[in-house]
Amino acid sequence: MKRYAYFPGCASESTAKSTTLANEFVFGALGIDLIEIEDWNCCGATSAHTLSDTVGLALPARPLAQAEEEWPDLDIVTGCASCYARLKVTNHRVRTDKEARFIVEKVLGKPYEAKREVLNFLDILSGEDERKAVENALLRRFKNLKVACYYGCLNVRPAELTGVEDRENPQAMDELAALTGAEPVDWGFKSECCGAAHQNDAAFETRPLAARIIENARACGADIILTACPMCQLNLEMRQSEYIRKREDKLRGKPSFPLFSMVLPPDPNETIPVLSITELLAIAMGAGGRRLELDAHFVPVGNVISKAFRDENESEVFI
């Protein structure tokens, strides 16, 4: 059984509820043991390092050092792209920059050598063995389900940290999704930033980023968008009605009222469900909608998923 030290990230406790349940289901089914780093704290993404380089290094260093102390043989895994980036940067800086390591150890008050790797879910699921295990764990396959795999910028860039070969058209998630029978579409926004980092403080400027991603996924024929990060997930989903209303208003040539467009639900034909890759895997591995609490999604997913099963019986199991 493979084991990893697990950094859940703050979203796992709140908005990423269904994804967290799916993670537990999938890794349980695959026999991968995720050992939660005890009393982990927020990694500070993305505010801490904007305010101060040292705080930006110190916050992720605490759980990392904790893991190194307690589980010196385990790599660290996280399910959030922002956490992944901050943990990875800290790890990399401590390894390559003597001064940074000195400061981190000084501020932390204990040694930290960054001996182990920081990984994300895509990294650990794309191994040869893991892929076979996924295939073996599948109970049902999707049919006619076109998926747009959205990796997010921080899961693939910068290259020297992530080691992803093709950052413009990454493949790891597409390959995983294809195992379930879903058809990954060739689309243009796999690693384009969704602007999640600035959706609060520069909302007007960053809303179009997510809107463009949704638009491209739809134009390229996707039924759902798959994500590998709860931040991307929330951003693409929660504000979708706002984006779509705004666009509808624009097409009609009417002025857009933000409150109005937020509250009124958009045309359901215009929305596109957003699921995390682990949710998709969990469903294919037999998890039911209730178990995963799929109704917590802002954009309803039930219909699209039910339609996508090969035979009617399987869809009943799902509901």
Next chain:
Amino acid sequence: MTEHETLNELMEKADVRQYDCYQCGKCSGGCPMSDAMDFGPRGLMRCAQVGSLGRILNSDTIWLCTGCHACVERCPHDVNVPALIEEARYEAMRRGIKRHDSDVLNKTFVSSVRTFGRNHEMLLAGLYNVFAMKPIQDMASVPHMMKKKLINPLLKPIHGTSEVAELIERAERWDK
């Protein structure tokens, strides 16, 4: 220190050489925030080339960067614009230059981490909306989140809260 020297120090810290850039615009062409920025990454490098530190520090470009690294990835000369932006932000903050409420968000964020050890998204968004006077932003989602228990109104701090607060304190002191 003259502005020119400060700029050069900034560039050195960021490990960016402004004259590596030949202004091809591939960065700004791919920058997802470019439409909203005053200069964009190429313009920022241009400011650095002509030695205009003031323009860099007062630009909204440095605050709108999402750090997605698409610019460096595609740059023919591997100019690390995000690294320069990070240094420029620190310098702007040292000088008290504010744009786009990002400091409101960032400070609220860090105090939340200081208090609870973790970050509670809705608390953060709520506090931010109050401080930044944007009461309705994203609030349409709150009923759904409450109903589905995506946010817990009872905030639970981690055990090592004081430890984290001290850590932040030490790190901030180190900067000074």
Next chain:
Amino acid sequence: MALSNKTGVFICHCGTNIAGALDVHKVVDASRALPGVAYAADYKYLCSEPGQQLILDAIKEHGLKRIVIASCSPRMHEITFRKMLKKSNINEYLLEIANIREQASWVHTDFDKATEKAIDLVRMAVAKVGKSEPLKAQAIPITKRALVIGGGIAGIQAALDIADAGHEVVLVERECSIGGRMVMLDKTFPTLDCSACISTPKMVDVSAHPNITLMTSSEVEEVQGYIGNFKVKVRKKATYVNHDICTGCGLCEEKCPFKVESDFDRGLSKRPAIYKLFPQAVPAKPVIDKDACVKLKTGKCGVCLKICPLNCIDYEDEDKTVELDIGAIVVATGYKPAKWQSMYNEYGAGRFEDVIDGLQFERLVNASGPTEGKIKRPSDGKEPETVVIVKCVGSRDPKKGHAYCSRACCMYAAKHAHQILEKLPGGRVFIFYIDIRTPGKGYEEFYDNTRKDGAVYVRGRISRIFREGDTLVCQGEDSLLGRQVRINADLVVLETAMEPAEGSADVLNMLGCAKNDDGWAQEAHPKLRPVETQVGGVFLAGVCQGPKDIPDTVAQASASAAKVIGLLNKDEMETSPMIAAVAADKCSGCGACEPICPYTAITLEKTPDREPGTGKKIERSVANVNAGLCQGCGACTVACRTGAIDLLGFRNTQILQEVDALWQ
């Protein structure tokens, strides 16, 4: 008796190049005090006519026996001054150049220290020349036959020029027809004359010329020997068609049931397994592609044999090797377009059918191309309305491609835009550029007209190309506006960089020619010997030396031909006497020098000798240097354990004198 050491030292000002950065008079004074120096003087330009006269007069007046000239690099004017010495009674190898320009005045900013260094350099040169000995050039015979490697426009032009001067030429081309890249093009800038119309007559001239032996489907396999006396092995690949009988009727091509992607059409069409490269191919006879022919692979088919009225097909045909005696070689191996698919993931890495390269566009717009000259996009055959042209793909990009500028792209991009606007009424063209470079006769005017025709030039490098439904979106910055632009394109043309042709590195290695970091052949001097290489008798023509357009390529090919003609016009030539010399009495015959020599100039030979002590007649091995092959690199001299090999002009004693002088 040893030769007199009476040395004359002459210091050149080189205008202000030297005199501006160090104290010339101080160098003159210091020179006068050096042992052996009988006379020292300075002059503004020693290489000039009066400067040379000044030296000759001084030789006569002061009875000088050895000369030191402190000036620019010996690569610049050593030969000039040697020629000058032929007018005097001093042997031209009793001359030493102290390089006080490149090694002192140009590279140092401290006036006093530069002067000091110049004095050191002069002192070393004086010490060395004191030990120099008169050398005499040897004569070697010259085979009056040239080899041209590569049958593109460069090779064709060089071959025709040499042949017209009355010398035999062998033109070797690896494809089954000559013509190269130029015949793939549609029209040529800036005059827009049809590329095939101006190049095919030259191809026919080649095949009809009595002095030219054309070897297509052939590759140079081995080169040995030296200037005037090369021995070249050429492998003539099996064509499976007897070209002595074949009339090129084309029946076999029509009936061949197996089709593969056409390289000539850059994958935009299919051709049969037995094929001619293109309709006007020279020779106009088909060959069988052995990787595509089912008969050759499995033995089942044989349609061409059945159909051929003259029985030309021979499935048993085999490669043949031909050996040639050659006097001079022209390398004209050309280029290949960069494989952008593996460089630019942001442009789709080849996933989008309607993103094509410039050479593919040439085929699309060419009347003899797959669409008969109608611009149709590859994905669905529709006429595009909006075309985006992207320049500098693989060029000017040190991270993903090459640092160099490919020189021709600005112009052919303008030509492409012109052709699109001409052939697609109502069509729109956007050209994304970083800088526009049009330094050629009529080039700026051509660009200007294209702009006025309505081609929209956008200053910025395209950042990425992505699919949105059925359209391709080109995203970049209009850096003059400072705004991001997204253009929905029906067709995208990437103007890709030129790269050295496949296999050109092998050819250059075989010949012993140097390459630069990008793989382009290195000329002997970038300004003054642009078509020669460091290897005697090997010359460069066309793009193999660096990216260039057709006018420059043809000009360079003719220049190369002139060099070859100059060489072949002589019956014999002088070789540099500054080569390795073996002191037979010291040579132990160990053979350590033999594998070290990069020019295979050293062989061990049996020499009669007498046994020490007994005086009995014996034979022993002694290293022997072939004067024609030896380039004087000196590698053998350091490998020799007994110190038996010396480089004439750079004897160990001379070098040691120099070193000693430095510490005096």
